[in-house]
Amino acid sequence: MSGGHSTYTPKTGIERWIDARMPLPRLVYDSFVAFPVPRNLNYAYTFGGILAIMLVVQIITGVVLVMHYASDTSLAFVSVEKIMRDVNWGWLLRYMHANGASFFFIAVYLHIFRGLYYGSYKAPRELLWILGCIIYLLMMATGFMGYVLPWGQMSGWGATVITGFFTAIPLVGTWLQQLLLGGFSVDNPTLTHFFSLHYLLPFVIAGVVVLHVWALHVVGQTNPTGIEIKSKTDTLPFTPYATVKDAFGMIVFLAVFAYFIFYIPNYLGHPDNYTQFNSLKTPAHIVPEWYFLPFYAILRAITFNIGPIDSKLGGVLAMFGAIAVLFFVPWLDTSKVRSAVYRPWYKLFFWIFGINAVFLGWLGSKPAEGWYIPAMQASTLYYFAFFLVIMPLLGLFETPKQLPNSITEAVLAKNKGAHAHPAGATAAPETKG
Amino acid sequence: MKKVLHGLAALSFLFAGSTAFAQEATHAANHEAEPTHFPIKAPREQSWSFAGPFGTYDKAQLQRGLKVYKEVCSACHSMHLVPFRMLEELGYNEAQVKAFAAEYTVQDGPNDDGEMFDRPGKPSDYFPSPFPNDQAAAAANGGAAPPDMSLLAKARGVTRGFPQFVVDIFTQYAEGGPDYIYSLLTGYDQTPPEGMEIAEGTHYNPYFINGKSLAMAPPLSDGQVTYDDGSPQTVDQYAHDIAAFLMWAAEPHMEERKQTGFSVMTFLLLFGVLVYLTKRKVWSNVEH
Ligand code: HEM
Numbered sequence: 001m002s003g004g005h006s007t008y009t010p011k012t013g014i015e016r017w018i019d020a021r022m023p024l025p026r027l028v029y030d031s032f033v034a035f036p037v038p039r040n041l042n043y044a045y046t047f048g049g050i051l052a053i054m055l056v057v058q059i060i061t062g063v064v065l066v067m068h069y070a071s072d073t074s075l076a077f078v079s080v081e082k083i084m085r086d087v088n089w090g091w092l093l094r095y096m097h098a099n100g101a102s103f104f105f106i107a108v109y110l111h112i113f114r115g116l117y118y119g120s121y122k123a124p125r126e127l128l129w130i131l132g133c134i135i136y137l138l139m140m141a142t143g144f145m146g147y148v149l150p151w152g153q154m155s156g157w158g159a160t161v162i163t164g165f166f167t168a169i170p171l172v173g174t175w176l177q178q179l180l181l182g183g184f185s186v187d188n189p190t191l192t193h194f195f196s197l198h199y200l201l202p203f204v205i206a207g208v209v210v211l212h213v214w215a216l217h218v219v220g221q222t223n224p225t226g227i228e229i230k231s232k233t234d235t236l237p238f239t240p241y242a243t244v245k246d247a248f249g250m251i252v253f254l255a256v257f258a259y260f261i262f263y264i265p266n267y268l269g270h271p272d273n274y275t276q277f278n279s280l281k282t283p284a285h286i287v288p289e290w291y292f293l294p295f296y297a298i299l300r301a302i303t304f305n306i307g308p309i310d311s312k313l314g315g316v317l318a319m320f321g322a323i324a325v326l327f328f329v330p331w332l333d334t335s336k337v338r339s340a341v342y343r344p345w346y347k348l349f350f351w352i353f354g355i356n357a358v359f360l361g362w363l364g365s366k367p368a369e370g371w372y373i374p375a376m377q378a379s380t381l382y383y384f385a386f387f388l389v390i391m392p393l394l395g396l397f398e399t400p401k402q403l404p405n406s407i408t409e410a411v412l413a414k415n416k417g418a419h420a421h422p423a424g425a426t427a428a429p430e431t432k433g
Numbered sequence: 434m435k436k437v438l439h440g441l442a443a444l445s446f447l448f449a450g451s452t453a454f455a456q457e458a459t460h461a462a463n464h465e466a467e468p469t470h471f472p473i474k475a476p477r478e479q480s481w482s483f484a485g486p487f488g489t490y491d492k493a494q495l496q497r498g499l500k501v502y503k504e505v506c507s508a509c510h511s512m513h514l515v516p517f518r519m520l521e522e523l524g525y526n527e528a529q530v531k532a533f534a535a536e537y538t539v540q541d542g543p544n545d546d547g548e549m550f551d552r553p554g555k556p557s558d559y560f561p562s563p564f565p566n567d568q569a570a571a572a573a574n575g576g577a578a579p580p581d582m583s584l585l586a587k588a589r590g591v592t593r594g595f596p597q598f599v600v601d602i603f604t605q606y607a608e609g610g611p612d613y614i615y616s617l618l619t620g621y622d623q624t625p626p627e628g629m630e631i632a633e634g635t636h637y638n639p640y641f642i643n644g645k646s647l648a649m650a651p652p653l654s655d656g657q658v659t660y661d662d663g664s665p666q667t668v669d670q671y672a673h674d675i676a677a678f679l680m681w682a683a684e685p686h687m688e689e690r691k692q693t694g695f696s697v698m699t700f701l702l703l704f705g706v707l708v709y710l711t712k713r714k715v716w717s718n719v720e721h
Contacts, residue, residue, distance in 0.1 A: 039721050081514050081584070084686075091686045092693070236719060244712045251705040258701060262694025263486055263605045271590035271610070274683070275580070284471070284643065362595065411720050 007034050031217055036235035037242045038223035040411050044118075045221065046249030047111040053250055054104040055209065059202050061097040069149065071195035073188045076151035077276040095265040101143050102268045103257045105291035108136055116329070117350055119338035120222045126330040128215040133326045135208050140292070140323075142201040145194040147289055148186075152273030157286045159186045159194070165299070168316040185279065225410045226338030227403065234407040285367060293364030294357055295319045298383065300368040301376035318380065325387045332387055334395030342401040346394050353386045467629060473639035476591055476616040479673065481608050483680060486695065489688050490681050492524040497660055498678020499523060501671050504658050506582065509574060509649075511562035514583035515682050518556040522685060530556050537561055575634045577648035586610035586676070586683040589642060610683065611676035616640040618672040621651040 008029040010016040019026055068087050070079040083090035112132070115121055121129035144162060148155045163186070166177040182189025220229060229235055236242070260267060268290060272283050288296055302315040309317065325332075340347040360379045366372045404410040482491040499520070502512070517534040521527065534554035539561055542549035554561070562581075564570035570578040580588070590609040593601055600606075620640040631637050635646035653668045660666055664674075681687075 039719060041721075078514070085514065085519075091690060095690075236721075240715050241719070244708065244715050248705065248708045248712050251701055251708055255698065255701040255705065258694065258697050262690055262697060264602065264607050265690070266587060266607065267602065271588050274584040274588035415720050 006030050031213075031238075032243070033237065033239040035217065035238040036229065036232075037221055037238050038229060038234060038407050039236045039241075040223050040225065040407055041221065041242065041245070042224055043245070043249050044110070044114040045223075046246045046253075047107050047114060048216075049246040050107045050250055050253050051104070051111060052209065053254075054100060054107055055202065055206060057100050058097065058104060059206070061093050061100060062199070062202065064093055065097055066199065071149070071192050073151060073191055073277075076149065076191060080150045092261070095261045097146075099257065099260045099265060099268060101146060102289070102291065103253070103260070104139065105143065107253070108139060109291075112136070112326075113354060116353075117340045117347075118222050118224060119226055119333065119335070119340065121330045122333065122338050123330070124219050125215075125222070128212065128219060129330055130327055131208055131212040131215060133323075135205055135212060136326075137323065138201055138205045138208065142198060142205065143289060143291065145198040145201070147273075148191065148194045149198060150273060151191065151277050152270075153275045153277055153281075153283050154270045154273040154286070156186050156277030156279065157283055158288050159190060161286050162288065163190075165316045165319070168313040170313070186277075187279075222338065223407060224339060224341055225404060225407055226342070227405075227407055227410070230406045231408070287365055290361065290365075293362070294360035294383075295322055295364070297360045297364035297376045298322050298380045300364075301373070301380040303368070303373060303377075318384075322380075322383060325384065329387065329391070332391045334392050335398065335400070336395070337400040337403065342403055343394070343398060344401065345398045349386060349390050349394070352382070356382050356386075468645060471644055472591055472642050473645060474616075474620070476609065476612040476640060478608070478612050479615055479676075481611060481677065481680070483677070483687060484608050485605060486691060488691060491677065493662055493664075494674050494677045495523045495681050496525075497662070497664060497670075498674040498676075498681075500660070501653075501658050501675040502582070502678060505652055505671075506675065507560070507563060509563055509570070509579040510582045511564070511570075511579075512560040512582040512682060513562055514559070514581075516557060516559045517554060519685060523681075527556075534558060575648045579649065582679055582682060584683045586614060586679040588683075589613045591642060608680070611680045613640070613642065614676040614679060615672045618651075618653055618675070619669055 006026055006029075008019075008023075008026040010019045010025070015025060018024070065083065068079065068083045068090065070076055080094065083094050085091075087093070115129065115132070144158075148159045159181075163177050163180050166180065167173045169176065178184060180190075180193065181187070182193050270287065270289075287293070296319075299315040299319040302311050302318050304314070305311050306314050335343060335346065337343055340350055356379055360376070360383065363372055363376050363379060368376070404413060481488070482494065483489060502510075517530055517537075520530050520533060525533070534556050537554035537558070537560075538551050539554045539558050540549055541552050544550055564573065564578075567578045587610055591613060592598075593606075593609075617638060617640045620638045621636060623637065623639055625631055625637040625645065629637075629645065631646045635648055636650055637646045639645070641647045653671045655668055656666050658666065658671060660670075664670055684690075
């Protein structure tokens with residue numbers, strides 16, 4: 001919280017006793033009850049809470065899956081099928097975990113886009129943003145390694161292609177690839193390596209999430225106006241206001257999640273993964289999970305050599321660069337104004353960026369042939385131009401709209417006519433209505 | 434080993450360039466006669482009793498499908514993830530399943546003398562495979578091993594393309610597998626376009642996902658399997674029944690899944706409404 005003092009008062013003897021020794025209840029109270037949040041947060045701000053829930057869902061279903069899973073190439077595929085067929089509610093666990101990974105990514109993408117739209121990465125939230133980027137990177141590693149565990153055709157071939165990227169790195173590439181694989185090709189050591197790391201990384205993510213939330217509670221949340229909190233009337237206490245709004249957002253999100261689990265559980269998966277991995281039989285098209293597709297398109301967009309960099313290394317650099325660039329966004333955006341609400345041009349380029357990202361994802365599922373190649377190249381160009389050219393230049397040339405003086409003023413202007421009184425969190429019940 | 438590795442690496446990275454190249458080469462050489470994208474024809478969508486949010490398996494149909502599997506497909510295709518005990522879900526009682534299992538011979542052992550021995554199947558046994566291993570299966574079938582059938586209905590799905598794949602979310606289309614199997618089994622009667630070359634020992638089928646022809650000869654013919662419930666004994670009916678049966682074999686808990694889904698969705702909806710009303714109430718005294 002932004003420099004506020006703790007308002008926690010232990011009520012019972014036990015609470016006082018604990019508070020004097022390890023003030024955990026105080027921490028929870030200050031972080032999730034009294035924590036002041038801007039009063040004008042919209043539903044785009046509920047994805048943080050949703051992400052926390054998804055991490056918990058993945059960890060719980062994952063831990064139970066491990067009780068029945070066998071990380072051996074001769075058993076892995078069948079053990080997952082036994083989970084689906086013989087373990088009580090095993091089909092539910094497995095479908096929750098597999099679709100849960102996808103919904104985790106849906107939530108993280110919306111969360112990131114929220115940040116890009118409202119300029120959440122700007123000072124003093126650079127570290128908060130970078131911690132978020134680290135979580136995203138760890139999620140990608142976890143998702144990729146998890147996808148290998150059921151040991152289907154896409155598991156094995158996806159791992160072959162993706163670890164193959166590393167060989168493009170000069171000098172250490174091949175060594176690195178073999179270290180990951182535990183050998184020369186995808187085989188039993190690969191599976192055991194990935195299984196171990198797939199179990200480990202979610203807990204690393206949980207650790208970084210703690211740092212992320214800590215940083216958040218130091219600088220406070222942004223809000224759609226992008227103006228910092230100035231007075232008490234700008235904020236509401238987290239509970240009940242944000243709690244109940246987050247709860248509603250979560251239920252809607254979980255309803256969509258449940259729709260996929262119960263009615264179209266294999267929609268987001270690949271049919272080939274229901275065939276056991278066979279290192280002698282290459283599938284017609286090797287495609288990664290949907291959440292990697294934009295990067296897969298960027299990888300394959302580089303079909304030409306750039307000086308000493310051949311197209312293969314170029315593709316790998318572009319792909320990693322596409323993620324790396326996110327880390328520098330706080331310094332690439334030169335605008336003094338935070339929120340896209342007051343930046344007409346940025347808003348336009350932002351939405352083009354969003355559409356372009358979805359289009360890149362679609363291209364990623366297509367073979368690199370015909371018109372898809374120039375489309376991938378054009379789309380990749382815009383992706384990088386958005387961060388490296390548009391962001392720095394717009395800040396210098398764009399004329400932002402008139403900013404309100406405070407969050408309260410913005411809220412009042414929006415609601416003008418409806419109710420005229422700036423009732424705060426402490427408003428008496430008789431004023432509602 | 435190194436060579437294989439380099440080959441693999443080259444394969445995975447350069448396929449961007451090479452497919453584009455191969456694509457153009459084949460395009461230049463011939464147009465319609467030699468297609469480059471498979472399947473040549475999209476599967477024909479059928480109506481299935483198990484489709485949709487309230488879909489259930491038609492037990493009579495599954496029993497007929499089991500008969501087709503037992504009398505025809507099991508000569509070549511294994512189904513090693515399905516135990517006999519699961520057949521109770523098709524409406525058979527314990528005694529019937531026991532009798533069904535006992536018709537098969539399974540190898541067991543070693544016994545106290547260290548010998549393997551044959552005995553009649555038990556409900557806890559799995560469907561025995563027709564071939565001892567993949568190599569034997571391939572050798573007996575012109576080089577192509579017949580795939581295991583336990584998951585076949587989920588392991589095949591023809592890409593639907595934009596915008597169909599978006600529509601599929603709302604229509605809950607999840608029957609790509611059975612549609613594919615049905616279309617494949619009934620798709621042998623078509624003649625290849627003039628000029629198309631069909632490899633020796635393979636059979637043209639425009640619905641095959643991996644090429645223009647496959648190693649499996651048309652496995653079904655009218656009247657081949659005798660039905661005792663009066664259903665038509667046609668290839669079309671057989672194909673529907675075996676496809677439905679394979680969907681069940683691949684997804685035996687589908688009914689339970691959809692029923693649970695209904696309770697969960699109803700709960701989330703009601704809970705959602707309550708929380709929404711609470712939220713309105715809580716926020717009604719503040720401007721936001
Ligand atoms: C960051 C959270 C996590 C993500 C994004 C994630 C992602 C995935 C994915 C994509 C799969 C493949 C699903 C499939 O297609 O079948 C998978 C499988 C698996 N995961 Fe996770 N996972 C996470 C956490 C965990 C945890 C914490 C554990 C164990 C403690 C775990 C254990 C497993 C097991 C045993 C499998 C293989 C069974 C299966 O394929 O369904 N996961 N995971």
